[in-house]
Structures are given as structure tokens and as C-alpha cells.
Amino acid sequence: GENVEQHPSTLSVQEGDSAVIKCTYSDSASNYFPWYKQELGKRPQLIIDIRSNVGEKKDQRIAVTLNKTAKHFSLHITETQPEDSAVYFCAASVRSGGGADGLTFGKGTHLIIQP
Amino acid sequence: DTEVTQTPKHLVMGMTNKKSLKCEQHMGHRAMYWYKQKAKKPPELMFVYSYEKLSINESVPSRFSPECPNSSLLNLHLHALQPEDSALYLCASSQVRYMAQYFGPGTRLLVL
Numbered sequence: 677g678e679n680v681e682q683h684p685s686t687l688s689v690q691e692g693d694s695a696v697i698k699c700t701y702s703d704s705a706s707n708y709f710p711w712y713k714q715e716l717g718k719r720p721q722l723i724i725d726i727r728s729n730v731g732e733k734k735d736q737r738i739a740v741t742l743n744k745t746a747k748h749f750s751l752h753i754t755e756t757q758p759e760d761s762a763v764y765f766c767a768a769s770v771r772s773g774g775g776a777d778g779l780t781f782g783k784g785t786h787l788i789i790q791p
Numbered sequence: 792d793t794e795v796t797q798t799p800k801h802l803v804m805g806m807t808n809k810k811s812l813k814c815e816q817h818m819g820h821r822a823m824y825w826y827k828q829k830a831k832k833p834p835e836l837m838f839v840y841s842y843e844k845l846s847i848n849e850s851v852p853s854r855f856s857p858e859c860p861n862s863s864l865l866n867l868h869l870h871a872l873q874p875e876d877s878a879l880y881l882c883a884s885s886q887v888r889y890m891a892q893y894f895g896p897g898t899r900l901l902v903l
Contacts, residue, residue: 710891719881719894720834765833778824778836778848779892 678703680768682782690790695756697785699766700748708769709742709749710779715762723764724751753787761789794818795895797882803901804872812867812898814882823865824892825857826881834881840865841887872902 679702689695701709710725726733726740726749733740737756742749753760763786767779795816804810814823822841826834838857839846845857854876858866865882879899883892 708890712894719896722891722893725891767833778826778839779834780836781833784831784833 678706678768678780680766680780680782682766682785684785685783686786686788688788688790689756691756691758693756695751695753695760695787697751697764697766697787698748699750699768699782700746701768701780702747703768704744704747706768709740710767711740711751712765712767712781713762714765714784720765756787756789758789758791761787763787795882795884795893797880797895797898799898800896801899801901803903804869805903806872806874808872809868809870811869812880812882812900814865814867814884814895816863816884816893816895818884818886818893820884821862821887822885822890823859824883824885825855825865825867826883826894828879828881828897830878838867869900872900874902876900877902 680699682699687695707728711723712720713723714720724735724738724740726742728744731742737754739752763784765784766782798813824839825837827837828834836848837851840859854871856868877900879897881897882895885892
């Protein structure tokens, strides 16, 4: 099955600086890559996603890049703000052995924005 | 409206109990999912219900059984659970497969 590796596990940046989180995936058939933000005690919230036919996507301060050849994708957050502090998960679409089309998640990155 | 609702918010049950978790979406989505999330871990896929077909993650024990009464509802029936099943159970839905998934607030389950 699919395996998604995510780094770093913890990232601390100064407010206003940029943050980059990186993920790699194993299944070359994966074609959909979302990013979720999860604050403590809350649901995962979709913040941006990208498909395998696109190399880059941007939404205000957030951007995602995808390198299909290398099987890695990254989340970039610019001009970080205190409210960006949360756990961020990358994910890849996958077919399980039973034919399910769910998501395989990376282990998460705890992003800490220092004031 | 990207709203998925789940009930109950919290559930405490004994190992001999039978209970059900409920999930509902009114977005006309055709795919719904159950995930399990342990503390400080990512969500893990349990089941997918898509186009009236159920798909199961083979690692999920049979004490969990999903039911889809209609296209907007997805239940998860729990029976003879173990303490290690204590977790946050998240429901999600997407318009179709391979589209963005939106999560409900989850049911926090404690098995004693």
C-alpha cells in the first residue's frame, strides 16, 4: 500500500517568516495530494490540495508544489501568523486492498509560530 | 456549505456494550468515509462508502461495522470493543472519489 513520509515532525519559526513542510509518497499511482490543518481538539481542515497533473498551486499565503518524478510534495506558508500554529498533515490518495479510495496521511508536523 | 455532522460528540462504553456513531452530510456528496485517529497520530482509513458500494480497510476488526441507510448518512456500529479502540472517530465526505474530503467534528470514544 501507499506510504507517506512527512518532515519535520516539529517546526518552529518566527512570526513573519516562511515555513516549509515536505512529504514523500511511495505509490506512483497516487494522483491527489491534500494538506490538512488540525488545531488541538478540532477536526482536520482542508487548506489546499493538488493533483498530479499540476506542478504548483497557490492560495494567498499558502502554496503547494509537486514533483511527480521524485514523488515528493511540499507545503509553503509565507508571512506566518500566530493562528498558523497547528498540526499539519499531508496525504495521498490510495486504493486499499479492498478497493477503498481513502487517504493515507503523513505523521504530521507540529508548526509553532514564535511571536 | 462544507458541513459534515457527527453524533454523539463524546461516548463512553463498556466492552460488552453495543453503540452506534452517526454521520450526516447534506452536500450531495457521493462518497463517505470513516477514519480513526489516536492522540498525536494521523487519521487512519477504516471504511469507504462510494456509489452504494462499501470498501473496507482489511486491517479493521469485525467489531466495527458500517451501515449506509441512504446517500447522506453513514453509521458505524460498535460491538464488543476493546480499550485500545478508544480514539477520535472522524467521518468525512467528498463529492466523488479522488475529490477533496471534508471532515466532521468527530466522536471521541472511550472504551472502559
